[in-house]
Amino acid sequence: MHPSDIQSFEAFKALPTVTKDELIAHGEAMIDRRIRRDRLIVSRSSGSSGKFVSVYLDSQNFITQALQVMRMLKEFYPAYQPTDRELLVYTSPYPVRSLGGFYRVYYVHNLCPAAEIFATMRRLRPAILAIYPSILRELVTLYGAQCATLGVKVIVTNSEHATQEERDYFAAVFGCPVFDEYSSEELASIAQQCVHKRYHLVQDCSYIELLHPDCDGPVAPGQLGELVGTCLINAAMPIIRYRQGDMAIAADHDACSCGKTAPVLAELSGRKNTAFKQANAPDIPSGRILDWSYDLVLKLALDVREFQIIQEELHSVRVRLVTGQHYQAERDNALVTQHFCQTFGHHFQVRVECVPSIARTRSGKHIPIQSLLGAASGAGEAAGSMTRGETTS
Secondary structure, three states: OOHHHOOOHHHHOOOOOEOHHHHHHHHHHHOOOOOOHHHOEEEEEEOOOOOEEEEEEOHHHHHHHHHHHHHHHHHHOOOOOOOOOEEEEEOOOOOOOOEOOEOOEEEEEOOOOHHHHHHHHHHHOOOEEEEOHHHHHHHHHHHHHHHHHOOOOEEEEOOOOOOHHHHHHHHHHHOOOEEEEEEEOOOEEEEEEOOOOOEEEOOOOEEEEEEOOOOOOEOOOOOEEEEEEEEOOOOOOOOOOEEEEEEEEEOOOOOOOOOOOOOEEEEEEEEHHHOEOOOOOOOEOHHHHHHHHHHHHHOOOOOEEEEEEEEEEOOEEEEEEEEOOOOOHHHHHHHHHHHHHHHHOOOOEEEEEEOOOOOOOOOOOOOOEEEOOHHHHHOOOOOOOOOOOOEEO
16 A cells, blocks of 8 residues: 555545554654654553553654643643643653753652652742643642642643542642643644543644444444544644544533633543453443542542552452551451442452552553453553653764
8 A cells, every 4th residue: 555545534434543552663664764763752551451652753752742732731720830840750751951042841750759759849930730640649639728728820740540529629729721732753743631621632743533442343332442543743744544542432412611612532441451340231441440439538538548440350359448547457448349339240359458559550650440351461551641751862
């Protein structure tokens, strides 16, 4: 096939989709042969399986991304000034640290202790904070009302899945809006929340399709499909019809009162390979399991600080909890088991463990939902991966 063969959108949709394993195996063959390899920057992302995806980018890609990030932050925080500081809590620094000396981005590694991150925030007093939900959760737990004294004007969560209810809670503690941004190393920016907390596609960055997980046919609005994307800003290594691995539902195309006309994702349901399998019923999306986990705190009022839920066998689930001093294991473990079975079915055998901590991935992410069945054995990072990191020259 030659590029000139693609003369219509129907011809584009005839192209085969590309999987993560194919990108890992053949990624370097996708680099534009006219570009010198030593002039590119390689950006790597990894999942809990330890599989690394390498994406090659040129300088124009990073300039475009920086401008798109600035536009996003202006939407989230209209009063954003050139002298305002952004603190990026992530796996590595972003290559573009400022634009002409303005809109400076400061960096702290996401594996730093919470006390060090909080001290950095107190010293820099950033107007904008970009951070993982799990780290934000730890800061709120440790510092509570002190968070509102840091002067943060807007928080952008990324890289891990969290519920809107939890983001609203973070907003109340910090006294500023909290928005979610959804992107990946492979596709760059995919969707961003508007002021009404709806996920609008970023159509000048990536073209998104929702397809059946097991074939290349599209799903109808309102149906769960696998997100398949074409990156529009990476000319050095064109990534076309890439199966991101995340599951989502497209909303009916109605007007949003925020004024944006871009299509909306009604639901982000997490990774395809972290859904829990059932024998004679549809998979349970990881997003729904995550929603259930917040009931432990919000509805059952249990003293749970951190959690991980793993499907080990078809009917076997292990719930690992980091608990506080008010958690009574003999009583509360039974409540957790009962609530899980009432929600997802009594065919599950649930084992609850209280542990001192839950290990993170190499990139510092917390994987709260994991399935060990079939394709899930290579479970990836949770949906919402920020594109500004893990880069090496």
